[in-house]
Amino acid sequence: MSISCVIVEDEPNAVKLIEKYIRQVPFLQLKAVCRDGQEALSFLSKEKIDLVFMDINLPVIGGMKLTRLLSSQNIIFTTAYSKFAAESYETNAVDYLVKPFSFERFYKAVMKAKQINEYLQTPSPAKEFAQDILFIKTGKKIMAVSYSDILYVEGSKEYAILKTVSGNHLLYKRMKELENKLPGNFARVHNSFIINLAAIMKIEDNHIFIGDKRIPLSDKYKESFSEKIRRRLL
Secondary structure, eight states, rough: HHHHHHHHEEEEEHHHHHHHHHSSSTTEEEEEEEESSSHHHHTTTTTTEEEEEEEESOSOHHHHHHHHOOOOOOEEEEEEEEGGHEEETTTTEEEEEEOOOOOHHHHHHHHHHHHHHHHHSSOOOOHHHHHOEEEEEEEEEEEEGGGGGEEEEEEESOOOOETTTTTEEHHHHHHHHHHHOOTTTTTETTTTTTEEEGGOEETTEEEEEHHHEEOOOOHHHHHHHHHHTTTTTO
């Protein structure tokens, strides 16, 4: 499966590097290079593109604002500034690359986008007929998220990050409130984590693995979590 992509970047050296990396990934097809946000918005509103490599400090329209104007494209931020990483959680960004980044780090981000693309294009009765939808408020938007698309929730005192197959959502909710809203196939495994049992890849050494995320299982929640696992154990 090929993935069409666009570079939105005003620095010539950065464009050259990303173009070089794209040529090394057989399933990526570069369709255009846009030098400012206005040019990118015009192009992306007319063309169907799967993936955008987006700088943040862009002329005319900044990358973060531009991302909020887009709807169907996956975004990988490519920026020299790490300070925007937290803000990127409020968008549907796949990943956040800080310049200069290696090909290995670039490829890891691209593989995340590829997995999301494949999931969204795979027919599934659960996806077509799922009725258990959670509505979340993120920024000024209210979005519908299927419970089956949620991988895990990572929380802090005043906010939580909802990690789904299509991106991250920043929620100003406490973990206890989210724990009470999520159905029985979700389990609290740590003060900072609630996981979807269906997303677990393996459990090893008091850690739960979901994708490339290694989530600790704390003693406080071990018994209740283990009971849920035992009910499904062959």
